[in-house]
Amino acid sequence: MELTERIKRIPPYIFATIDEKKAEAKSRGIDIIDLGIGDPDIPTPQFIVDKMTEAINNPANHSYPPYQGTLAFRESVSRWYKNRFNVTLNPAKEVLSLIGSKEGIAHSFLTFLDPGDKALLPDPGYPAYNVGVLIAGGVPVSVPVTEANNWQPDLDAIDPAVAKEAKMIFLNFPGNPTGAVATDEFYEKAIAWAKKYDVLICNDLAYSEVYFEGQKPRSILEFPGGKDVAIEFHTLSKTFNMTGWRVGMVVGNEWAVQALGKIKTNVDSGVFGAIQEAAIYAMDNYQPFVDNQNAFMQKRRDIIVNGLNELGWNLTAPLATYYIWAPIPKGTTSNQFTIDLLEQTGILVVPGTGYGAGGEGYFRISITTSNDRLEEAVKRLKQHNIRFDSATVSA
Ligand SMILES: *Cc1c(COP(=O)(O)O)cnc(C)c1O
Numbered sequence: 001m002e003l004t005e006r007i008k009r010i011p012p013y014i015f016a017t018i019d020e021k022k023a024e025a026k027s028r029g030i031d032i033i034d035l036g037i038g039d040p041d042i043p044t045p046q047f048i049v050d051k052m053t054e055a056i057n058n059p060a061n062h063s064y065p066p067y068q069g070t071l072a073f074r075e076s077v078s079r080w081y082k083n084r085f086n087v088t089l090n091p092a093k094e095v096l097s098l099i100g101s102k103e104g105i106a107h108s109f110l111t112f113l114d115p116g117d118k119a120l121l122p123d124p125g126y127p128a129y130n131v132g133v134l135i136a137g138g139v140p141v142s143v144p145v146t147e148a149n150n151w152q153p154d155l156d157a158i159d160p161a162v163a164k165e166a167k168m169i170f171l172n173f174p175g176n177p178t179g180a181v182a183t184d185e186f187y188e189k190a191i192a193w194a195k196k197y198d199v200l201i202c203n204d205l206a207y208s209e210v211y212f213e214g215q216k217p218r219s220i221l222e223f224p225g226g227k228d229v230a231i232e233f234h235t236l237s238k239t240f241n242m243t244g245w246r247v248g249m250v251v252g253n254e255w256a257v258q259a260l261g262k263i264k265t266n267v268d269s270g271v272f273g274a275i276q277e278a279a280i281y282a283m284d285n286y287q288p289f290v291d292n293q294n295a296f297m298q299k300r301r302d303i304i305v306n307g308l309n310e311l312g313w314n315l316t317a318p319l320a321t322y323y324i325w326a327p328i329p330k331g332t333t334s335n336q337f338t339i340d341l342l343e344q345t346g347i348l349v350v351p352g353t354g355y356g357a358g359g360e361g362y363f364r365i366s367i368t369t370s371n372d373r374l375e376e377a378v379k380r381l382k383q384h385n386i387r388f389d390s391a392t393v394s395a
Contacts, residue, residue, distance in 0.1 A: 009134045014127055014354035021339070022348055030346045033377045037350075038176065038322050038366040040241040045282075045289055048240060052278040061273035067265045069097025069249070069276060076280040077234075077249050084286075085219040093254045094227075096261050097271045101206055101235035101248035104260065105170075106132045107267065108202055108231075108250075111260045112168050113138035120162075120169035122153055124177055124355030124362070126204065129170045141166065144358050151180030151325075155193045163197040174207040174217050177355045177364040178325045179318030181215070187223045194229040200256055201230035209239035209290050211320040212298045221252055231256045238322075239290065240282050247271050247279045297322065300367040300374055307378030312388035324365040325352075329388055334360050345380040 018036050026032055043049075055061055068074070074091035081087045089095055098104035105128055113119060115137035121129045123142035133140040141162060143153040153171070171190060173182035194201045203220045211217055220226045235248030250257055271279075282289075304324050305317045313326055328337040334351035341347050341363075350366075352359025367374060 006135055006137070010131055014350065018348065018350065018354075021342060025342055025346065025348075030342075032342070032346050032348055033373050033380070034348045034369065035365045035367070035374075035377060036348045038238075038368055039243050040238070040322075041368045041370070042241050042293075044241050044245070047285060047289075048242070048278050048282045051281040052274055055274035055277035058274070058277075061277065063273075065270040065273045065276065067268070067270045068261055069095065069270065070273065073097055073271075073276040073280055074249075076283050077251060080283040080286065081219070081221075081251065084216075085222050087219055087221040089221075089251050090254070094257055095249060095251050096257050096264070097276065098233070098235070098248040098250055098264075099268060099271055100237060100243075100246040101204070101233040101250075102128050103246075103268070104233050104248060104250045104264075105129065105202070105204065106135070107263050108168070108233075108260055109133050109136035109138055111263045112200055112256070118162065118166045120153075120158065120166050120199070121356075122170060122172060122175070123357060124352060124359035125170065126172055126176050127355060130356070138167075142356060142358065143169070145175070145178065145180070146358070150183070151175060151178040152182060152186050155189060160197075163193070163199065166197065166199050168200040168202055169194065170202045170204060171220070172204040172206075174210065174318075174320030176207065176321060177323050177350070177352070177359065177362075179321040179323045181211075181217050181319050184218070184223070187218065187220050187226070190220070191223055191225045191229055195225065199229070200253070203230055203232045203252075205232050205234045206238050207321045208234070209286075209294075210297065210322060211294060212301060212317070213319060215319045217320055227252055229253065231260070236279050236282060239286070241293075242279075242282070245275055245278070247275050297367065300371060303371060303374045303378060304365055304367060307374075307381065308388070310378075311381055311386065314388075322367050324367065325362055326365065327362055327388065328352075329386070334363055338363055341386065345377075345384050345386070347377050347380060 074095040077095045078089040078091045109132040113136045118139045119133045120143045122145045130140045145151045208217045220230045231252035237243040334353045338351045350364045352362030
């Protein structure tokens with residue numbers, strides 16, 4: 001039997017490749033500090049688990065849920081958006097539950113792209129965008145995000161002919177892998193640009209609640225005209241350490257939300273009712289938990305940023321996300337740097353190229369491990385004299 005062209009187009013999943021390297025190093029007795037995948041190491045807060053325990057015992061939750069999310073869930077999302085962003089959403093038409101935002105992101109390409117249609121994607125960016133476009137038979141077009149432009153896509157640099165053809169553009173702030181936060185001016189400009197070229201903005205807001213120094217990231221829907229051109233993907237995964245639960249939402253432009261819903265109705269049957277109940281409770285009791293969690297994560301961020309800066313890096317601490325995005329020392333490549341680093345120190349990081357060709361020259365550290373392990377990582381970097389200004393990474 002022959003695999004489809006669709007499957008053949010899919011590049012290997014970056015974390016599958018990294019897992020292999022990790023297993024191989026482990027088998028040689030190396031003590032690995034895993035700063036690779038961005039999966040919270042802290043369990044889901046007990047108040048949410050307790051709510052789930054209660055909800056799972058309710059037989060009403062044992063049948064098929066409404067495909068678009070229970071009305072109570074969609075109302076809770078609207079309430080949360082109102083409190084958090086002062087954005088008004090109609091729960092009946094502008095909100096849909098998702099089985100994690102990755103599900104909604106993947107289905108967005110099936111919804112908005114015909115075969116051969118172009119989607120503009122940040123490079124470096126979250127790998128699911130590129131793969132999702134390929135699966136839908138679309139054409140991914142990279143939009144560079146560079147340090148020179150504060151890790152924001154330079155919309156003026158997009159060829160107007162390509163902009164006219166493109167059906168959608170993905171934005172992701174706070175950004176994975178860069179940790180960058182968008183300026184207000186950027187969102188205003190993006191809305192005007194999208195109107196001019198009739199392109200749907202898909203804003204991935206997975207990390208809006210992982211922020212530091214009290215600087216809350218904004219939603220594109222806060223800006224005038226945002227709802228005319230944008231939908232926003234959101235998730236409880238990163239906010240509440242709920243990656244395994246699979247619950248998120250898409251909100252915003254009614255036409256686009258409803259279109260995505262049409263695809264979803266025919267593919268999945270919604271999110272388990274008990275999970276939706278637990279998610280409602282989480283969103284309604286959000287603030288104290290998030291404040292604590294972010295203060296805790298900020299300490300971790302500082303361990304890594306200060307540690308690298310003592311070794312010759314000159315990093316500005318990111319204001320959001322679990323990620324430290326740092327340049328590699330001269331004289332190597334992203335891929336080689338991460339291989340050598342694992343070999344010499346047992347520290348596992350992700351090569352920037354795992355997020356697109358635009359990530360060459362960088363690596364990503366995830367702070368989803370304990371302070372002790374992060375301090376141990378800094379200690380090992382110092383022991384092995386891995387410095388930013390060194391010519392190579394040799395020990
Ligand atoms: C983790 C992540 C997601 C997906 O999260 P779900 O668990 O599927 O909700 C989406 N976008 C980015 C940028 C992420 O890092």
